[in-house]
Amino acid sequence: SHVVGDAKNTSSETLQQVELHFHLFDSQDKKLGEAVEYKDEMGPNSTWNFRAACMFTNVVRADLVEVIVR
Secondary structure, eight states, rough: OEEEEEEESSSSSSSEEEEEEEEETTTTOOEEEEEEEEEEEEOOTHHHHHHHHEOSSSSOEEEEEEEOOO
C-alpha cells in the first residue's frame, strides 16, 4: 500500500530535494508507523505525484507531519 497525492512547488525556485513525512494510523486511531518519500530537484511551479510506500496494510489515515525542503 502507498500514501499517494500531489505536492506542488508554488515558488519560482528549483528545489534541490523535497522530503514528505507522514504518520500512519489504523481504524482505532493507533499510530502504526511512518512513511517518507523523497524527490530530487523539483522545478519551479511543478507538481510531483508522490507515492510513499507503507509497510502496513491496515492504514486508514496518513497525516503529513513534516515537509523538508533543501
